[in-house]
Amino acid sequence: MADPLDTLEATIAARRASDPEASYVARLSAAGTAKIAQKVGEEAIETVIAALSGDRAALTSEAADLLFHLLVLLADRGVTLGDVRAELVRREGVSGLDEKASRSE
Numbered sequence: 001m002a003d004p005l006d007t008l009e010a011t012i013a014a015r016r017a018s019d020p021e022a023s024y025v026a027r028l029s030a031a032g033t034a035k036i037a038q039k040v041g042e043e044a045i046e047t048v049i050a051a052l053s054g055d056r057a058a059l060t061s062e063a064a065d066l067l068f069h070l071l072v073l074l075a076d077r078g079v080t081l082g083d084v085r086a087e088l089v090r091r092e093g094v095s096g097l098d099e100k101a102s103r104s105e
C-alpha cells in the first residue's frame, strides 16, 4: 500500500492548478503563500490545544489537518517530502552537538 503522505502529496500537486470552485487545495494555493502559512500556524495551534486537552481523537484529527496544510505549504514553496525525508535521514547520523556545529559553519 502506498504511503498516504505520498498519495496526498501527489493529489495536492495535481489539484494546485485546478478549479478553485471545486478544490480547496486550488483555492488555498491561489490565496498565496502568506495565507497558506497562516493556515499552518492555525492548525499547529489547534494541534497543541488538542494535545493538552488529553483528547486523543481530537489530537489525531488536528495532526492530520496540520500535516495536510504543511504539505500544501511545502508544495507552494517547491519543497518535496523527499527533500524533508532526506533531511531527516541526514540528521540520523548527526548528534545534537555536531548538528549545531555544522549549522554555524
Ligand SMILES: N=c1c2ncn([C@@H]3O[C@H](COP(=O)(O)OP(=O)(O)OP(=O)(O)O)[C@@H](O)[C@H]3O)c2ncn1[C@@H]1O[C@H](COP(=O)(O)O)[C@@H](O)[C@H]1O
Binding pocket: 008, 011, 012, 015, 022, 023, 024, 025, 026, 039, 064, 065, 068
Ligand atoms: N486532507 C485534506 C484536508 N484536510 C482538511 N481540509 C480542508 O481544510 C479546510 C480547513 O478548515 P478550516 O475550518 O480551518 O478553514 P475554513 O474556515 O474552511 O477556511 P479558511 O477561510 O480559514 O481558509 C476545510 O475546508 C477542510 O475541508 C482538507 N482538504 C483536502 N484534503 C485532501 O486534499 C484532497 C484534495 O482536496 P480538494 O483540493 O478539495 O479536491 C482531498 O481529497 C483530501 O485528500
